[in-house]
Amino acid sequence: xxxxxxxxxxxxxxxxxxxxxxxxxxxxxxxxxxxxxxxxxxxxxxxxxxxxxxxxxxxxxxxxxxxxxxxxxxxxxxxxxxxxxxxxxxxxxxxxxxxxxxxxxxxxxx
Numbered sequence: 068x069x070x071x072x073x074x075x076x077x078x079x080x081x082x083x084x085x086x087x088x089x090x091x092x093x094x095x096x097x098x099x100x101x102x103x104x105x106x107x108x109x110x111x112x113x114x115x116x117x118x119x120x121x122x123x124x125x126x127x128x129x130x131x132x133x134x135x136x137x138x139x140x141x142x143x144x145x146x147x148x149x150x151x152x153x154x155x156x157x158x159x160x161x162x163x164x165x166x167x168x169x170x171x172x173x174x175x176x177x
Contacts (some may be wrong), residue, residue: 070153072160084108084145085118092129092143099176102167103129104144106156112149119147139170 084107130140
């Protein structure tokens with residue numbers, strides 16, 4: 068299945084969304100990414116027990132830290148879906164891209 072999502076979306080595969088560390092999220096923003104989002108398993112359906120819950124906590128923590136330093140915390144988001152929902156993944160990619168376009172460029176790039 069070929070998915071149609073914005074070309075500016077860069078996919079980094081990890082074995083579990085629970086492996087996405089807070090530092091990865093913040094480093095992406097620091098290095099100039101306008102936004103970052105994590106896609107994890109459906110809540111309650113994680114193959115590694117609670118990885119998606121850990122990822123959600125880290126995303127929320129990143130939101131708070133970014134807001135504390137004056138950057139929109141909404142630049143980091145989390146979505147949940149199953150592996151068979153490719154079209155939904157593409158819709159999330161488009162939604163996140165539109166959201167970031169509304170926020171404008173990363174203020175650290177100025």
